[in-house]
Amino acid sequence: MSEQRYGEFVLVRRHGDGGHVAELALDRPKAMNAVSTEMARSVGAACAALGADSGVRVVVLTSTHERAFCVGADLKERNSFSDADLVRQRPVARAAYTGVLELPVPTIAAVHGFALGGGFELALSCDLIVADRTAVVGLPEVSVGVIPGGGGTQLLPRRVGAARAAELIFTARRVEAAEARELGLVDQLVDAGHDRAEALALAGRIAGNSPVGLRAAKRALRLGFGMDLRAGLEVEDAAWRSVAFSGDRAEGVAAFNEKRKPEWPGE
DSSP states (O other): EEEEETTTTTTEEEGGGGOEEEEEEEEEGGGTTTTHHHHHHHHHHHHHHHHHHTTTOOOEEOOOOOOEEEOOOOOHHHOOOOHHHHHHHHHHHHHHHHHHTTOOOOOEEOOOSSSETTHHHHHHHSEEEEEEEEEEEEEEGGGGTTTTTTTTTHHHHHOHHHHHHHHHHHHHEEEEHHHHHHHSSEEEEEEEHHHHHHHHHHHHHHHTHHHHHHHHHHHHHHHTTTTTHHHHHHHHHHHHHEEEEEEEEHHHHHHHHTTTTTOOOOO
């Protein structure tokens, strides 16, 4: 396993043969991973590097803090901001959330403890959320005079529907793990302390598949969602054409017929 640090608060670990699973660990334990300007900048930089790395097949977003995934924006830092400071910080903060959202490979959030506000929005920016039974999630922004600004007003209704998202955002309530799973706020519920291990295991299973296929499948899923069916099928067809004549497709078919494990060329 190799490690690389981005600034003080973000650690990237590479797992497995070939390092195809990348773990992006939020590592600001003294602040329960509250997202400061510096931390947001580091998340954005790490995502840019991972997205450009053709060897990465899956990214898992984790936390090094025992009791929290991420408690959201650093309100202590925000309290010292002038209006001009807040304006200057906005593109840096947005780049962190969109950095996760726009990763071209499958992404999994491993959530335990508090995932609130911007912390939950980082998880919502992933394709899948694995949570343990200590998880508490929510978007409490209206309780402090703002709105979810890291994608929450757009990502939550896409997960749970408009009315359910409205109830959760307008009440600012916190949702514990069992209800979160029932409502579809998280995708998989595991025993306490097992979120990271389960997310990495899931990532390992995904990473065994064609890297070309994974990226194309994610592109089709993301671009086609929300379109009418006819337009969505055109997005799917374009994604299919991008893989149909690839080295991965040729290797996948050959390996199937030869009853062996494929050795993906990744092109």
